[in-house]
Amino acid sequence: MPDFRPWIPRRVLVTPAALRFEHGSAMVERAAQAGSEIVRLASDRLSGLPDSYRDAKSTMAVVVASPSRRRPQPIPPSADWRFDLAEGCPAHCQYCYLAGSLAGPPIIRAYANLPEILAELPPLLGQGTVTSRSTARAAEGTTFECSCYTDPLGIEHLTGSLSACITRFGAWDAPVQLRFTTKFDAVAPILGLAHGGRTRIRFSLNAASAERLEGGAPRMDRRLAALRAVAQAGYPVGLTIAPILPLPGWRQEYDRLLALVAEALDGVPDPALTAELITHRFTDKSKAVLTGWYPGSPLPMDEAARTRKLTKFGTGKWVLPKAEMSEMRGFMTAALQRRLPEAALLYWT
Template sequence: METDVGGRADWLPRRLLVTRSSMGFEHGRSIVARAEARGVEVVPLSGDRLALDLPDDPRRAYAIAKSTLALVVASPSKRRLQPIAPSADWRVDLAEGCPAHCSYCYLAGSLKGPPITRVYANLDEILAGLPPYLGAGGVTSKDRHRMHEGTTFEASCYTDPLVLEPITGSLSAVIAWFGQWEAPAQLRFTSKFANVAPLLDIAHHGRTRMRASINPAMFARFEGGTAPVAARLAGLRRMALAGYPVGLTIAPIIAATGWREAYGRLLADAAAALAEVPDLDLTIELITHRFTAGSKAVLDSWYPGSSLDMGLSGRTTKRTKFGSEKQVYDAATMRDLRGFFAERIASALPLARVLYWT
């Protein structure tokens, strides 16, 4: 079993549910072979409907779903890309769901049903659909400050592809595909995990940017089942030394007591981890904590008793472009946070490009 630089073993599902159609794809068959080689229970299904057979107890149902992987086929509607501002031009999904246990999870309320992770067997079809989107995005395709990145494709909107890599091999395959794609395009993914060893020797040609999703140690209790932040930063350093452009996704920024000292140390740790990397290409994305009524209800059911503050004090309601409402920090808190990060990043990581604040 591979371990990350922090000594944590790769995550493995307890079982892999295999839909009938997924076995019609070479990539799907390779995922089954990888799972069998690692001792994962493989459960062939007679059709394409997922038979979860979950208990009535919500906590047990959650635990079983989180330890289950399903191999499915991405439908044509799933392969139709959606814009994903401000991160990238387009969202390209290799999977949906994540085995981590983050009590602020962005996916809560977005993905329907039990939190089972679905991985896609028809990777070749997904990749074949990307070229028509070149130059057609609304973020890096048109922003003069980011246009040099080319058309950008975000692979970690609905999953963490690195944690799934030992079973799927999907991330390696896509990085290699982008490396061979002679086009002004870039793959992007962010991760809370650290085992980057399978990615280091891929001929990526600088067309994939990995970002480490990080938060201070004081918030580690909100990120169950993930790699320690020090291991994530060490993994990011290894990727940078392998020639990858890299980044930091500082998210969600939480304005709890002591946040200035905590985030100050985090930025200093990041600077130390990336020190003396030749030709470092570093970006930073800053995302403050927010939630919807729907995601709060789901998270409260998944993580009862969590100390994460999702009260309305110090919050204001913001309407999304889809017409829904989310709770974000009020204007005064946002000013304090943004001013702090602008100053500390300029001091600790002066060569980094801040892509956005939200």
């Protein structure tokens, strides 16, 4: 299969505070060696941010996470806690949920103060409401998700943050688990890390016809090969099938996807496979942003074909109608059981 080129930002904005951390300086050095233009800002306030989508998606900022941003937050149903290594993603997914979650132009903000971020985690051991207090998932220990606002593997060649976290969790002698989801396949640098089985790597996968919605990300065959590689390296693995879309022929396409996963994991001893099944939804805000980013996208976002549902924050989102949701859930869970009977379904949403 053809080579997939890693993302290299055209410009890297660096704040003075970020350079006071060795981790931040190392990011800047890697980016400079990769050919990025390094712009050292005069203050810790980000300035000179690009207005256009194209320029923003080719910009990275190396900054310091504020105390509020480095404070872990509950993140059900995925994990007990969320902590962030960065915000923003190098891919160009036309359904990107970050469009409704992050403000401002879609640059990537990578956090230089990783030691401070990781120092927030130990006091949370045994706390949480998802796995810490769940009989069904207690074996996972206290779980920490680090891919809510970024794809950490997609920028790892520049940040080094993911490897540092995997190594830290591998040396943490406690019932804990680091979790991240990725669409990228550059797993070679993490295969030999001393992970201790305490990092679960989940690959974001979708039906073949959804690949056209995922610009800037490796194709499914590359992700499946990476899934096999990390499973063979002893990492617990998982599937994040998202967003599940009512595309033409969706039953055959998703069944085929699960068959390909089974083929990729054939012969791998005990991959401790999990699955998370997430249907497509959007908000008025995210639709407006995505329509601006990807005019003419074939992504189905017709409110007339959806049901409006209130979130826990009192805002509205557009989800699949109840009958359609029920039909898809029944099919997907049955297909998962048939194709991958060893997989533990963590949730459907």
